Amino acid sequence: MIGRLNHVAIVVPDLEEGARVYRSTLGAKVSEAVDLPDHGVTTVFVELPNTKIELLHPHGEGSPIAKFLESNPSGGMHHVCYEVDDIIAARDKLESDGMRVLGDGEPKIGAHGKPVLFLHPKDFMGTLVELEQV
Numbered sequence: 001m002i003g004r005l006n007h008v009a010i011v012v013p014d015l016e017e018g019a020r021v022y023r024s025t026l027g028a029k030v031s032e033a034v035d036l037p038d039h040g041v042t043t044v045f046v047e048l049p050n051t052k053i054e055l056l057h058p059h060g061e062g063s064p065i066a067k068f069l070e071s072n073p074s075g076g077m078h079h080v081c082y083e084v085d086d087i088i089a090a091r092d093k094l095e096s097d098g099m100r101v102l103g104d105g106e107p108k109i110g111a112h113g114k115p116v117l118f119l120h121p122k123d124f125m126g127t128l129v130e131l132e133q134v
């Protein structure tokens with residue numbers, strides 16, 4: 001069902017500093033910061049030859065990553081995002097296997113303008129999983 005690794009997300013306490021480290025120290029191609037109010041995050045994307053790194057910082061009240069940053073004040077790896085062809089078929093199969101889809105179970109439009117869903121980290125060996133329909 002899952003295809004390519006679309007991105008690995010890292011929550012950072014300071015987006016500018018995170019972007020600087022990836023751009024200047026690691027020599028990667030780094031995007032500008034984009035606010036995604038629907039997701040409660042600001043994102044910076046780092047483009048690697050074979051995948052992307054998503055740097056995340058809370059945006060607005062009630063961000064889903066606020067607690068994570070409190071517990072990990074230096075930042076930390078937050079989720080992996082796998083591509084799927086059909087997100088509704090993927091969701092239905094996962095739910096029928098007893099996996100918990102987060103939120104109301106309906107896909108939201110993600111950072112790349114495509115539908116995304118999140119799966120509970122406790123069902124995937126302690127790793128929050130995002131699915132993106134490509």
Ligand SMILES: C[C@@H](C(=O)O)C(=O)SCCNC(=O)CCNC(=O)[C@H](O)C(C)(C)COP(=O)(O)OP(=O)(O)OC[C@H]1O[C@@H](n2cnc3c(N)ncnc32)[C@H](O)[C@@H]1OP(=O)(O)O
Binds near residue numbers: 126
């Ligand atoms: C824009 C989009 C895109 O790329 O297109 C994005 O990525 S937006 C990226 C931001 N959006 C999201 O993350 C949306 C989905 N996430 C959520 O709904 C939430 O973050 C949850 C995963 C439900 C966690 O929420 P919260 O931290 O408030 O709840 P909680 O403290 O009760 O956590 C429940 C348990 O899960 C653990 N837990 C929390 N976040 C975790 C993570 N990222 N990886 C692994 N485990 C995690 C906690 O330590 C806790 O374990 P213990 O019980 O053992 O202590």
Ligand SMILES: [Co+2]
Binds near residue numbers: 007054079
């Ligand atoms: Co993501």
